[in-house]
Amino acid sequence: MKTADVVVIGAGVVGSSCALIMAEAGLKVIVVDRGPIAGGTTGAGEGNIMVSDKEIVPEIELAVRSRDAWFEIADRIGNNFELHAKGGIALSRTDSGMAGLRKLAAHQSAHGIETIEVDGARLRELEPHMNPDIETAIHYPGDGQCQPMLSAAYFLRTVRHLKGEVWQRTEVLGFLKDKDGAITGVRTAREEISTRYVVNATGTWAGDIARLAGSELSIMPRRGFILVTTPAPRLIHHKVYDADYVANVASDSPELQSSAVVEGTESGTILIGASRERIGFDSRMNMAALERLAKQAISVFPVLSKLELLRVYHGFRPYSPDHLPVIGEDANVKGLFHCAGHEGAGIGTAPGSGELLTAMILGKPTFMDATPFLPSRFQGVA
Amino acid sequence: MSRTIIIGGGPAGMSAAVEIARAGGDAIIIDSNPRLGGQYWRHGADAKFSHDGERFFALQDEISRHSEIEVRGGSQVWRASYHDGVASVWLNDGTSLASETLLIATGAYDRSLPFPGWDLPGSMTAGGAQALLKASGALLGRAVFVAGTGPFLLPVAASLVEAGVKVLGVLEANRVNGWINHLGAVDFSKMKDAARYFKILATAKVPIRIGYAIIEARGDGRVEEVVIAKVDRNFAVKPGSVEVHKCDAIATGWGFTPDLTLAHSLGVTTDIDVIDRSVVVHVDAFQETSQHGVFAAGESTGVGGVDLALIEGRVAGIAIAVQRGLISTMDAKNRSVGLAQERSRIRKFAQALLSVYKIREGWRSWLHPETIICRCEEVTFAQVRNVVHDLGASDVRTAKLLSRCGMGMCQGRVCGRIVADVVGAEIGRSATDDELRGIHNRPIAHPISLATLAKQGQ
Incomplete structure (x- = not known):
């Protein structure tokens, strides 16, 4: 039988972040995944490290700390x-949409997110190919980007180097x-692994692991498509998205929703998201x-046609x-810690989540009040 | 019932269309080439063939006589799907078609093997060199080596000679003793073709070297010289056999593999060929796939050459006519006399060729760490090794995602199989059947204009 301080289930970006931070804290970690590295949602994302689309205070705190941790x-x-801080641009072409964006920006800047309202001239400097009918937007210099599969792979490589x-x-x-x-x-x-702590970082499948451990957890899949264009010289410099996107993230509607999230990548392709079903x-x-x-993407960047x-x-x-991640110890099973349900923000908020869990397991203070993320909010205590 | 959709206007698609038309049915042939003929009968506007043009013209004439057969050339299918007995295809002009019957006649493309310098300008696949010549008469160079394996090297070298190219040598990596006898032994009818090629090559004094391969191409910005070596039965270089020759271009061919992108999208069951492990469409005796109403003929069911493609196309066309209620099964029997036997005879011949001209594993020993494996994304052999040994990629998909190998413009058409074999060797196992199938998984079969895509929703 093997022995570990912590077993992390899931080799995606969330599991590998947890494993990395725990290994760096001196814990002996074994990461177990039924598939390959980054074979689930991590391997199908854009690599968003976004602070700009966060509205609820605990999520803002988690996103801001995670961005720095990246x-x-x-x-x-x-x-x-x-990894690079490419910055994000949120736009709307309606007055009510812009009013909503301004209100959100004021709220976000009160909680440590840098927001800059930009006019058409400045917008053209930031994104020369943007549709001229877009006259104002909010610029978020703090939004970042990474290649998520490489991130998970390099985190796990470090974990292996740390025994x-x-x-x-x-x-x-x-x-x-x-x-x-x-x-x-x-x-x-x-084989069996002797351990007192298990981290369930299996994303969409986290409910299955919770059930296997004799508990329950409601994590559901929400499908998204990403379009990848043929490679082109750099046309788009930021992560540019329609304000509707923020509304969609928080939506409870099951049917297809979409709003353009457009960005360039280092390989020259342009990624177009984001649908939700x-x-x-x-x-x-x-x-x-x-x-x-x-x-929708063409309407923001006509050059894409x-x-x-x-x-x-x-x-x-x-x-x-409730669209917030589940981070913390299971209310029913002692030693089982969940780190899942990050929805579309899992790449961005993985390191902060890993820090929270590591602190919880080591009995140290957390960088923020993690109560809103605890699984007990959904779980009846047995 | 809607008219039959035939994807591919090569020998298989043409012969199927003719059978459907003879049965009184209608069909539309879709092909990315502006003209019928496929790769085998690829031709320019003047439609000149060095040989075997008669069969093409006979088929083309019959198709043009039947107004029920529409030929839509210069049209790409960028997406296909199959639901509830109906096959749908989307074309790059923004239109789509649906039918209860569809024929996959999408042919095959060259298999490539990477070697140091294979990405230099002046290095082409044998099929690419011939397609260039057939379509526009353009030459890839003045002094050329033709290398690789398979009987296809002969017509390529012969047509280059006829076009006035100095062919410096034909290198066949496999130990085929008495090439011509070998061909004759399995199919006497091929003797005539082969004899013609050999005569052209002999007249031009082209050396034919058995058991030799190009293991490297060098040059400043384009091919200027090649490194040639004698290889053993496993394609490993024999020590002391290395030669360097000046040339200005090379054409290398390692046989063919079916293009199953659309077949994969249509969800048909596929097999893995026991000899070369190519993915091939599984069909029954009537060329019907696992999806009712979806048929496959020609190279998509396993590379077998033009004669097999013509027969499979006929069988498929007749079976489609029966399924559409155009003719009776008795009528179909009368139209099919001898086809099944001929199909099985040629298939056996094709399999025999495949086992003789097999790609042997030793080719990987030609690679240098800096050799490009994926040309689109410029991923080197060392980078592929790195994602396996340093980053822990333990399967083909993960190795691709971490290295970007096979993620570029060709969507793995050129390098998909290479990556599967290289990664497999690095992780110490062969690529699995599903990994090989995964090479053909391209929901977007061909790049489609975003503007066209956006207009579809209106």
């Missing part, structure tokens, strides 16, 4: 994952508990989503009933 990690282990282990293609089969019901180990397809794990292509995304769609990919964002 750059600190890059300083510590090397920036091999295309941790990464077990790919190893399914978790069950948990060992003591007579009081506290976790004492994990049964895996490879709650239709379970359905991987069939939705033509309506593609058409609407293309249309000259480009071609090269690829489409989709992923399943893990969301919780």
Whole structure:
């Protein structure tokens, strides 16, 4: 039998962030995933490290700390994952939309997010190809971007260098508990691991792991398509998105929603998101989503009509009933800590989530009040 | 019932269209080339063929006589899907078509192997060099080596000679003793073709070297010289056999593999060929796939050459006519006399060729760390090794996502199989069947203008 201080289930960006921060804190970590590295939602994202789309105070605090933590990690282990502070631009072409954006910006800047309202002339400096009918927007210099799969891979590489282990293609089969019901180990397809702490970082599948441990957790998938264009010289410099996007994130509607989120990547392709559908794990292509995304993106950047769609990919964002992540110890199973349900923000808020969990496990103070993220908000205490 | 959709206007698609028309049915042939003929009968505006033009003209004439057959050339299918018995295709002009019957006749493309310098200008695939010549008469160079494996190297070299190119050598990596006898032994009808090619090459004094390969191309900005070596039965370089020759271009060909992008989108069941592990469409005796009403013919069911494609196309066309109620099964039997036997005879021949001209694993020993594996994204062999050994990629997909290998413009058409084999070797196992199938997973089969896509929703 193997022994570890912590077993992290899930080798996505959330699990690998937790593993990295715990390994750096001196804990012996084993990461277990039934698939490959970054094989789930991490491998299907844009790499958003956004502060601009956060509205609720705890999420703002988590996003701001996480953004800083991203750059600190890059300083510590090397920036091999295309991390850069590209900045975001939120726009609206309606007066009521802009009024909403201004109100949100005022709220965000009161909580430490840098926001700058820009006029048409400045907007053209920031994004020369933007539709001239867009005359004002909010610029968020603090929004960042990374390549999420490389991030997870390099985090886990560091974990291995810190004497941790990464077990790919190893399914978790069950948990060992003591007579009081506290976790004492994990049964895996490879071998048993003796541990007191388990981190459930399995994103959309977190409910399955909770059930396997004898508890419950409601994390559901919300499908999104991303369009990738053929490579082009740098046309778009920021993460540019329609204000409707913020409204969509917080929406409870199951049907297709979309609003343009457009950005360039280091490889020259342009990514166009973001659609949202709650239709379970359905991987069939939705033509309506593609058409609407293309249309909306062109309306913001007419130059895109000259480009071609090269690829489409989709992923399943893990969301919780209140759209906030679930970070903390299970109310029913001692030693089981959840770190899941980050929805579309999981890349950005992974390091802060990892810091919160590490502090909780080590019994140290957390950088913020994590009460709003605790799983107990959904779980009846048995 | 809607008219049958035929994707691909090569030999298989043309012969199927003719059978459907003879049965009184209608069909639309979609092809990205402006003209019918596919790769095999690719031609320019003047439609001149060095040989075998008669069969093309006969098919083309019959198709043009039937007004029920529409030929839509210069049209790309960028997406296909199959739901509830109906196959749909979307074209790059923004239109779409749907039908209860569809024929996959999408052909095959060259298999490439990377070697140091294969990405230099002046280095082309054998198929690419010939397509260039056929379509526009353009030459890839003045002094050229043709190398790789397979009987296809002969017509390529011969047509280059006929076009006035100095062919410095034809290098066949496999140990085929008595090339011409070998071909004759399995299919006497191929003797005539082969004899013609050999005569052209002999007259031009082109050296044919068996058991040799180009293992490197060098040059300042384009191919200026090649490194040639004798290789063993596994394609590993024999020590002391290395030669350097001046040339200004090279054409390398390593056989063909079916283009199954649209087949994959249509959700048909595929097999993995036991000999070369290519993904091929699984069809029944009537060329019907696992999806009712979706048929496949020609190279998509396994590379077998023009004669097999013509027969499979006929079988598919007749079966489609029966399924559409255009003819009776008795009528179909009369139209199909001898086809099944001929199909199985040529298929056996094709499989025999495939096992003789197989790509052997030793080719990987030609790679240098800095050799480009993925040309679109300029990913090197060392970078692929790095994502496996340093970053822990343990499967083909993860290796691709971490290295960007196969993520570029060609969407892995050129390098997909190479990456699968290289990654497989690095992680110590062969690529799995599903990983090989994954090479063909391209929901967007061909780049589509965003403007066109946006207009579809209106």
